[in-house]
Amino acid sequence: MCKTKRRFNVTTDSKHDLPIAPNHLDRQFAVDQANQVYVGDITYIYTQEG
DSSP, rough: OOOOOOOOOOOOOOOOOOOOOOOSSOOOOOOOTTTTTTOEEEOOOOOTTT
């Protein structure tokens, strides 16, 4: 039995007219005090819509 290569599934639509949230952090991760900056990654969240 051979395995076929999975097809790449595009999940990001960059060509839209929706507003884009501002980048307040701008990759400045060094902070003076604790609990000043929180980051997370929501790259892929499965939904039943796809």
